[in-house]
Amino acid sequence: MGVFSFRAAGEITFGPGSVDRLGAAIRKAGGKKVLVVVDPGFAKTGPFVKITRSLEKEGLPFVLFDQVEPEPRTVIADRGGETARGEKCDFVLGVGGGSAMDTAKAAAVLATNGGQARDYQGLDKVPRPGLLKGMVPTTAGTGSEVTFTAVFINEEEKKKAGINSPYLYPEMSLLDPELTLSLPPAVTAFTGMDALAHAVESFTSKAAHPLSEMFSLEGIRLIGKSLRRAVEKGSDLEARSDMLLGSLLAGIGLANAGVTAVHSLSYPLGGRFRVPHGVGNGLLLPAVMEFNALFLPEKFARVAEAMGERTEGLSVKNSALLAVESVKRLARDIQVPMHLSHLGIPESAFPGMAEEALKVTRPLENNPRPVSFEDAIQIYRRVF
Ligand SMILES: [Fe+2]
Missing domain, CATH: 3.40.50.1970 (Rossmann fold)
Structure with missing residues (x-):
């Protein structure tokens, strides 16, 4: 350490x-x-x-x-x-x-x-x-x-x-x-995905350490437990409390360990196309997790556990992949946009977006797997 x-x-x-x-x-x-x-x-x-x-x-x-x-x-x-x-x-x-x-x-x-x-x-x-x-x-x-x-x-x-x-x-x-309590379901969904991105990214960041990890992991657990419920039944105070506490803990994790490639890749979506921050991150989180998972399998296996998945009997690798599936399923269930094409972003914009994303260097340096220009384009393509 x-x-x-x-x-x-x-x-x-x-x-x-x-x-x-x-x-x-x-x-x-x-x-x-x-x-x-x-x-x-x-x-x-x-x-x-x-x-x-x-x-x-x-x-x-x-x-x-x-x-x-x-x-x-x-x-x-x-x-x-x-x-x-x-x-x-x-x-x-x-x-x-x-x-x-x-x-x-x-x-x-x-x-x-x-x-x-x-x-x-x-x-x-x-x-x-x-x-x-x-x-x-x-x-x-x-x-x-x-x-x-x-x-x-x-x-x-x-x-x-x-x-x-x-x-x-x-x-x-x-x-x-x-x-x-009065936040509409769609806003609850995409802001919640931003919070989940903070928690997962800070937990798997190269700059993560024992103190930051405690906050990030508990953030993942609370958000994994209650985001669906907060979207489905906005008046549920317990789910709302879990979400607000979860996003606070994720924020502390992020302030201390930084975020990773999700945030770098989503910056151009906001800068060029005015896509709300949470929408961009919610869309990119599963794709970047997929890109990273097998580079840091032990940690992503712990993400799966914190998301409430049953990992007993699974190999570390399969548990790590389960974390990706778990977040994908959550995103689908709460209906965050899953495709760049649905946001009106053309494929022809990818090279410019990738170039710009690579300039958001601090989060990229924290990413467990190096991200090249080609990688960035591939990730955008995967969510096109
Ligand atoms: Fe964020």
């Missing part, structure tokens, strides 16, 4: 009804005036009422920034940063899915650092700490509430890239499964 380090973000509060404590948690973290970053239309929802009630109970003034967009462009983060600075907020609260949380994280560092979000895409390019920030996920997917990454589309370059900096770690996160 080599040297490893482990980090988890700020204070994490979890549980049904915990949104009541949000105002107090922000106060405790040091926030006095809050910029609330949400999707347009979120202000009309039940969860928003609960959130503002909790802030008001604590006497915390807040300003609403509701210009978040799906697969956000860097300019949206710039506007968030300007609003935080202009309104003299000292705390940025991201409420929603990955887009809202990523926008909040970037706005917090832009407010203190100036410049534009695109200046900071890459690794460790943010010079100074940002404003305090807290995250309230309303999907069980990205794990952005515990990671140091915020992903944006750079419009000029039509490229999707992350701002990766320790200054992006939130000071606090609050996860209330009741806020996820």
Whole structure:
């Protein structure tokens, strides 16, 4: 075993009804005036009422920034940063899915650092700490509430890239499964597949270590157990709790061990074709697992077990292949898109996509099996 380090973000509060404590948690973290970053239309929802009630109970003034967009462009983060600075907020609260949380994280560092979000895409390019920030996920997917990454589309370059900096770690996160009860089945399905991708990829990453593996493996177990149920019966609080906890654990796994080729290969789908992050990852996860499984059979056999498959009496190799089947079956059952052609992506785009995916080098370096340009094309073809 080599040297490893482990980090988890700020204070994490979890549980049904915990949104009541949000105002107090922000106060405790040091926030006095809050910029609330949400999707347009979120202000009309039940969860928003609960959130503002909790802030008001604590006497915390807040300003609403509701210009978040799906697969956000860097300019949206710039506007968030300007609003935080202009309104003299000292705390940025991201409420929603990955887009809202990523926008909040970037706005917090832009407010203190100036410049534009695109200046900071890459690794460790943010010079100074940002404003305090807290995250309230309303999907069980990205794990952005515990990671140091915020992903944006750079419009000029039509490229999707992350701002990766320790200054992006939130000071606090609050996860209330009741806020996820009204998520529609399709969103539950593809955000859940993103969370499963984080768990499987971080578990099988070359950078995985004993501490990160605990989180990743338990994430796989919880998601494997409850994703079908959460899609079929959205009002099932136990399934929703498993999913939110599972995506949190997967997020901690990912923050410490990284992701692998699934995320690299799905970046161009978002950057070029605006395919939602979870849809792209859900589609590519089984194919990349198939590509990797026999390069790391012991680990993939453990993935099969964590997915709830019976592996007694099976060889390690067959257990590893069972993990691939298990995830494929799950994806089919919850009806995530399984083909690039169904998303309107033509085969002629593959060489450009592969070239771009190979530039997303960090996850590729973590992949248990080297991925060549030809391999990337083959994987796209397999899911065409
Ligand atoms: Fe992801």
